[in-house]
Amino acid sequence: MLRRSVRGGRALLCAGLSTPVRDYCEDDPVRCSKAWDLFDQQRQDIIVATPYKTGTTWTQQTCRQLLLNGAPVNKWFPDTPFPDSLSMWVDINLPFLGSFEDRAKGYDAHEGRRVFKTHFHFQGIPYHSHWRYVVVLRDPRDVYLSWQDHFRDMAPEIIQIALDGLGKTVDDLPKTPDQNLEAFLGKRFNPFWDFWDWSLSYWKYRHLPNVKFFHYHDLSTDFLKQAKSMAEFTQISPAPTNWDAITEHCSFKYMKQHEVDFQPPAEAHKPGAFINKGVDGRYHKEMSEAYAAAIAAHAHEVLGTEFADWLLRS
Numbered sequence: 677m678l679r680r681s682v683r684g685g686r687a688l689l690c691a692g693l694s695t696p697v698r699d700y701c702e703d704d705p706v707r708c709s710k711a712w713d714l715f716d717q718q719r720q721d722i723i724v725a726t727p728y729k730t731g732t733t734w735t736q737q738t739c740r741q742l743l744l745n746g747a748p749v750n751k752w753f754p755d756t757p758f759p760d761s762l763s764m765w766v767d768i769n770l771p772f773l774g775s776f777e778d779r780a781k782g783y784d785a786h787e788g789r790r791v792f793k794t795h796f797h798f799q800g801i802p803y804h805s806h807w808r809y810v811v812v813l814r815d816p817r818d819v820y821l822s823w824q825d826h827f828r829d830m831a832p833e834i835i836q837i838a839l840d841g842l843g844k845t846v847d848d849l850p851k852t853p854d855q856n857l858e859a860f861l862g863k864r865f866n867p868f869w870d871f872w873d874w875s876l877s878y879w880k881y882r883h884l885p886n887v888k889f890f891h892y893h894d895l896s897t898d899f900l901k902q903a904k905s906m907a908e909f910t911q912i913s914p915a916p917t918n919w920d921a922i923t924e925h926c927s928f929k930y931m932k933q934h935e936v937d938f939q940p941p942a943e944a945h946k947p948g949a950f951i952n953k954g955v956d957g958r959y960h961k962e963m964s965e966a967y968a969a970a971i972a973a974h975a976h977e978v979l980g981t982e983f984a985d986w987l988l989r990s
Contacts, residue, residue, distance in 0.1 A: 728869075
C-alpha cells in the first residue's frame, strides 16, 4: 500500500523545495485545466505527464500493468466515452468526448488508485504531495519525427478546433519541412503547445520527492529495470512471478495487436495509426545532419547544459 506523504507544501518549502503554483491561464482550445477540479483528489493517484510523442501511452500501460499485477484488463472506466478507459486524459477538451462532469463521475466510480494522463504544463494541473508524477521525455530529434507522423494522421476536425480557438486558419500552418522545423523550435506558429516550455515546467521541480523523470531511451534499452524503478517510485509491489506478464503486456508487439484498446476515438485520429513505430533513435536514419544539429543546439540554448545532455540520448 502506498504510504501517504505527510509532507505538505509548507514542509517542502521549509526544506527549500518550491511546489508548482496552479495557473488556470494555461487553457487552450484542446486542454482545459478546470477539468481537474471535478473529481475526487484525495486518492493516491498516479499522473503520467508528457508533452507529446514521448511514450505517453506506453507509460500509461506500464503504470496500469503495475497496478493490475500483469492482468490483461483493458477497461477501468467503462462509463466514460473514451476508449482508452484505463488511463484517462483528464484535460482533453473535445466535444465528442462528453462533458467533464460525466467523465469525472466515471473516474470516481473506479475504486482504488487511478492512472491519469496529462499534456498540461505542471502549473496547469493540481499539485498534491500524495500524488505521484511520472514524467516521461524523449530525445527531441525523435519527438520531432514522431510528431510529424502524428500530425499527419490527426483528424482534420481536431486541427480545425485548435485553429479556430487560436483565431488562425489552415493558411497559418507550416507548409514546408523548414517551416515544420521552425514551428517545433518555437520560431513560427504551432497550433499546439510548446515542447520546450512544457519540459522546463516539470524539470525545475525534479527534486520534489513525488516527481520522477524517465527517459524513452532508458525504457527502450532496459524496460524491466525502468519498470521496476517506476514501481518503486509509485510504491507498487507486483508479485515477482508476474514481471514476465507485465513486460509482455507493455511490449510494442502486444500494444500494436491490441491497438483498439489504446487509440483515441476515430473522430480524433486515423484508426490503426496511433501505435506507430516506437523506434528509439530513428532520427539517426531519417533526419538530416543539419536538422539534427539545429534541434540539439536549440535544446542547449533553451534548456541549459544539464537538461539538454540528459535529454539528447537515443
